[in-house]
Amino acid sequence: MPTTEENVSIDRISSDLKELAKIGRAEDGGVYRMAFNEADMRGKDWLEQKMREAGLETRRDGACNLIGRLPGRDPEAPALLIGSHIDTVPCAGILDGTLGVLTGLECLRVMKESGRQPVQDVELFAFSDEEGRFGGMFGSQALAGLITPDTIHSATDPGGERLEDVMKAAGLDPWEALQARRDPTTIGGYLELHIEQGPVLSADDLQVGVVEAITGLFKWSVTLSGEPNHAGTTPMIMRRDAFMGVADFAHEVPRILDENGSERSRATIGRVELSPGSPNTVPGEAMFTIDVRDTDETVMNELAQATRRALEAIARRRGLRFSYHVDSWIKPVTCDPELVWCVENAAEEEGLRYRRMESGAAHDAQIIASICPVGMIFVPSLNGKSHSPAEWTAWDDIEAGAKVMLGAIDRLAFRS
Amino acid sequence: MPTTEENVSIDRISSDLKELAKIGRAEDGGVYRMAFNEADMRGKDWLEQKMREAGLETRRDGACNLIGRLPGRDPEAPALLIGSHIDTVPCAGILDGTLGVLTGLECLRVMKESGRQPVQDVELFAFSDEEGRFGGMFGSQALAGLITPDTIHSATDPGGERLEDVMKAAGLDPWEALQARRDPTTIGGYLELHIEQGPVLSADDLQVGVVEAITGLFKWSVTLSGEPNHAGTTPMIMRRDAFMGVADFAHEVPRILDENGSERSRATIGRVELSPGSPNTVPGEAMFTIDVRDTDETVMNELAQATRRALEAIARRRGLRFSYHVDSWIKPVTCDPELVWCVENAAEEEGLRYRRMESGAAHDAQIIASICPVGMIFVPSLNGKSHSPAEWTAWDDIEAGAKVMLGAIDRLAFRS
Numbered sequence: 001m002p003t004t005e006e007n008v009s010i011d012r013i014s015s016d017l018k019e020l021a022k023i024g025r026a027e028d029g030g031v032y033r034m035a036f037n038e039a040d041m042r043g044k045d046w047l048e049q050k051m052r053e054a055g056l057e058t059r060r061d062g063a064c065n066l067i068g069r070l071p072g073r074d075p076e077a078p079a080l081l082i083g084s085h086i087d088t089v090p091c092a093g094i095l096d097g098t099l100g101v102l103t104g105l106e107c108l109r110v111m112k113e114s115g116r117q118p119v120q121d122v123e124l125f126a127f128s129d130e131e132g133r134f135g136g137m138f139g140s141q142a143l144a145g146l147i148t149p150d151t152i153h154s155a156t157d158p159g160g161e162r163l164e165d166v167m168k169a170a171g172l173d174p175w176e177a178l179q180a181r182r183d184p185t186t187i188g189g190y191l192e193l194h195i196e197q198g199p200v201l202s203a204d205d206l207q208v209g210v211v212e213a214i215t216g217l218f219k220w221s222v223t224l225s226g227e228p229n230h231a232g233t234t235p236m237i238m239r240r241d242a243f244m245g246v247a248d249f250a251h252e253v254p255r256i257l258d259e260n261g262s263e264r265s266r267a268t269i270g271r272v273e274l275s276p277g278s279p280n281t282v283p284g285e286a287m288f289t290i291d292v293r294d295t296d297e298t299v300m301n302e303l304a305q306a307t308r309r310a311l312e313a314i315a316r317r318r319g320l321r322f323s324y325h326v327d328s329w330i331k332p333v334t335c336d337p338e339l340v341w342c343v344e345n346a347a348e349e350e351g352l353r354y355r356r357m358e359s360g361a362a363h364d365a366q367i368i369a370s371i372c373p374v375g376m377i378f379v380p381s382l383n384g385k386s387h388s389p390a391e392w393t394a395w396d397d398i399e400a401g402a403k404v405m406l407g408a409i410d411r412l413a414f415r416s
Numbered sequence: 417m418p419t420t421e422e423n424v425s426i427d428r429i430s431s432d433l434k435e436l437a438k439i440g441r442a443e444d445g446g447v448y449r450m451a452f453n454e455a456d457m458r459g460k461d462w463l464e465q466k467m468r469e470a471g472l473e474t475r476r477d478g479a480c481n482l483i484g485r486l487p488g489r490d491p492e493a494p495a496l497l498i499g500s501h502i503d504t505v506p507c508a509g510i511l512d513g514t515l516g517v518l519t520g521l522e523c524l525r526v527m528k529e530s531g532r533q534p535v536q537d538v539e540l541f542a543f544s545d546e547e548g549r550f551g552g553m554f555g556s557q558a559l560a561g562l563i564t565p566d567t568i569h570s571a572t573d574p575g576g577e578r579l580e581d582v583m584k585a586a587g588l589d590p591w592e593a594l595q596a597r598r599d600p601t602t603i604g605g606y607l608e609l610h611i612e613q614g615p616v617l618s619a620d621d622l623q624v625g626v627v628e629a630i631t632g633l634f635k636w637s638v639t640l641s642g643e644p645n646h647a648g649t650t651p652m653i654m655r656r657d658a659f660m661g662v663a664d665f666a667h668e669v670p671r672i673l674d675e676n677g678s679e680r681s682r683a684t685i686g687r688v689e690l691s692p693g694s695p696n697t698v699p700g701e702a703m704f705t706i707d708v709r710d711t712d713e714t715v716m717n718e719l720a721q722a723t724r725r726a727l728e729a730i731a732r733r734r735g736l737r738f739s740y741h742v743d744s745w746i747k748p749v750t751c752d753p754e755l756v757w758c759v760e761n762a763a764e765e766e767g768l769r770y771r772r773m774e775s776g777a778a779h780d781a782q783i784i785a786s787i788c789p790v791g792m793i794f795v796p797s798l799n800g801k802s803h804s805p806a807e808w809t810a811w812d813d814i815e816a817g818a819k820v821m822l823g824a825i826d827r828l829a830f831r832s
Contacts, residue, residue: 198651199651219696230614232614232776233777235615236673236681241684361648362648
């Protein structure tokens with residue numbers, strides 16, 4: 001167990017956060033470190049320098065994941081990986097991803113200063129393009145061996161720039177990402193601290209979330225087709241109004257969740273497009289997206305089936321045609337019980353207000369779970385805000401999260 | 417009463433329709449005679465020539481309304497106006513508006529040929545910009561004295577072209593439109609034949625609609641504002657989902673119509689825009705349009721009140737802010753009982769299958785009603801289609817409509 005003197009310094013964490021926040025910050029107050037842009041690369045340079053100052057051995061792998069290593073006593077022992085990402089969405093806040101990397105840096109700095117060497121290597125990762133400029137989780141996917149030549153060749157950003165061109169412009173060889181795959185036997189586990197990005201901890205006045213599972217999700221693009229008609233001349237009973245089908249479905253969503261979901265289920269209609277979209281025409285076609293999440297894939301399957309049935313019934317009732325495209329199906333991840341226990345035990349020992357919970361958002365940990373046991377620590381997001389300059393976590397809570405991270409590393413890396 | 421020899425010729429009507437359809441028709445099969453464009457002006461030239469061949473005196477007023485006059489015996493008697501418009505929406509069919517003008521032409525041609533002079537002048541109008549390139553009903557508004565200098569100065573088309581520039585390019589002086597106002601005491605009534613643009617006559621296998629009223633309408637742009645949140649991290653009960661407010665309202669629409677409307681009430685949500693509109697974000701804001709129609713302004717007021725109450729209640733229940741903008745409030749028009757009787761009596765005498773009905777769409781007659789009694793005759797629209805090349809009416813039904821028009825003129829203009 002670390003002694004008081006060996007504990008994390010919130011002053012150093014806040015100083016690091018403020019320094020990195022300057023890199024890529026625009027006049028609107030938002031941070032613009034989108035993957036592989038100039039600010040993102042400059043951020044990694046800054047971070048590498050900080051890692052070196054902390055006494056870590058640094059390197060970058062083929063996916064431009066930046067790694068700072070604190071060598072362990074036993075070079076054969078599978079390494080403990082920690083970290084997150086420092087790339088951002090456009091107009092981001094200063095914590096998403098970055099907080100996990102910088103609290104990890106502080107933990108390794110404290111360990112290095114204390115002179116106590118861990119059993120296994122502890123490696124601090126800043127993964128590339130977690131936020132999705134080119135699809136998301138690029139760095140962690142490369143580490144897990146999930147990147148293919150096709151990904152590298154076809155990925156483009158929302159502005160149409162190609163991943164290949166952007167990486168080359170940053171002085172990188174994109175094809176090297178295929179070399180970033182890490183032999184799973186060399187990894188013992190992965191632990192990530194992240195802001196919650198939701199309102200749960202903040203609403204319950206808790207300091208730390210012990211993540212048990214990361215939700216899976218499916219996204220469908222649904223199309224309901226009826227008949228476009230004149231809003232004035234078409235009697236209500238002679239309409240095949242595609243939007244009324246969407247409204248019917250929205251009305252069924254709470255029932256579908258109640259009947260087929262769990263307390264962790266979520267369903268969101270985030271986008272609706274009506275055609276022709278004219279105020280005086282009955283919508284002939286409606287496209288909408290549905291995003292459904294749960295931590296249990298069996299529940300996800302039941303929710304998908306119930307969604308399909310509801311849509312089929314509505315389409316029949318309203319004389320509409322119904323089709324859907326599965327945009328994604330991401331399996332949920334269960335955190336490793338030992339890692340969960342280490343996190344919870346550390347929070348308990350620090351006397352913090354915490355709860356076990358799920359992650360509703362996707363994280364690098366979800367990808368890394370395909371090659372090793374993973375765990376996550378959440379800190380509260382003020383009002384649940386993220387992906388905006390309004391994103392914030394109280395300094396006390398950041399300190400609490402960093403202490404839990406250090407305590408968990410201690411439990412994992414100093415066992416004889 | 418016209419004798420059999422004096423009746424309309426469907427061959428001449430169809431020949432005229434086919435000739436005019438060539439003017440402004442594009443390769444996609446649609447007609448593009450948008451107000452004051454080259455095809456629209458060429459269409460009027462063609463029509464003026466046809467009017468002259470029929471022996472009518474022609475002129476254009478300051479709004480470029482084209483008028484063909486069959487002089488009556490009594491120059492002091494208020495004139496009977498008939499007609500519609502020949503301008504079109506982009507990619508139009510060949511009947512909307514045009515059919516009313518060309519059946520009117522055929523009626524006056526028959527009357528001229530028969531040599532029987534009406535008591536009062538009968539004037540055939542082709543009104544300018546009914547379809548709304550520059551807002552709609554330009555010609556009939558000018559005749560009714562509803563055009564102001566501001567209309568002329570500020571009107572633009574969807575492509576941003578100014579009415580002033582477009583009229584000048586067509587060789588017209590836009591300010592002359594202010595001179596087109598007609599002294600109401602010089603008009604005895606206005607009768608318009610038009611395609612139904614709805615499915616009612618076609619569904620009931622009827623040939624003619626005797627229009628009793630033209631529906632009024634109100635259009636609102638409604639905004640519901642909640643909070644944009646992460647679709648994965650925000651529990652269902654902590655959301656303020658603006659789209660779910662729209663869906664709740666859509667669900668109330670049938671109840672609002674049942675409780676507060678008439679059998680002629682219609683309500684349509686034609687456009688929905690969600691913000692930010694991302695599949696994985698709970699919509700923080702939803703804008704939608706609602707178009708509500710009825711033939712009774714008292715009913716319209718009750719529907720507006722019920723709509724407001726429903727939206728207020730939904731906003732309260734879901735923690736949303738609610739605001740709306742009244743985009744338009746157009747009063748309904750009741751057709752003149754005498755004109756309705758003349759139309760109905762003519763349909764009866766011809767032994768046609770007809771019904772009394774309302775017009776759910778707006779027409780020049782709605783504007784002209786502000787200065788004189790109006791009546792309308794509908795012919796069926798195949799499958800209710802209009803504003804598309806699929807717009808069609810069977811030749812038999814066109815002939816039936818033209819006969820009713822001639823019969824109604826006869827009843828109105830040949831009384832001693």
